[in-house]
Amino acid sequence: MRSHLLPGIALLTGIGISNPALAQQHGAATSNIAKPNMVLQQVVEGLPKDDKQTVRVMTATFKPGDKTVYHTHRFPVTVYVLEGAFTLELDGRPPLTVKAGEALVEPPKVPMTGYNRSTTETTKVVIFYVSANDTPFLDLHSH
Secondary structure (H helix, E strand, O other): OHHHHHHHHHHHOOOOOOOHHHHHHHHHHHOOOOOOOOOOOOOOOOOOOOOOEEEEEEEEEEOOOOEOOOEEOOOOEEEEEEEOEEEEEEOOOOOEEEEOOOEEEEOOOOOEEEEOOOOOOOEEEEEEEEEEOOOOOOEEOOO
């Protein structure tokens, strides 16, 4: 039983299967181990500190030219682009565009609008939001 647990434990602790001794010891058993692909790692501020939080995973589709409302979030929001490109305009900062396979973190309490600037391509994103319980996803702002 223990030999089946080691590759998973190694993966979770960041040792991975690249350890030669582990690879030799387990040989063929490691060939079917899925490895995560790091897309984004970023230190963020402003996450909730309550004993319990709400986790939301959402998808959104932007037709060519679509944009979000002008808004803020109370906590950081992570956006992963599945298809197309997503442009984020944060107040006081240059626009940031991320393409399929890339991600960004939207900071809390900064007014923003997200866009699909393409005239032909659809943009699809996955949104990951950790918030205090009973917090709205966004707060509307006027320009």
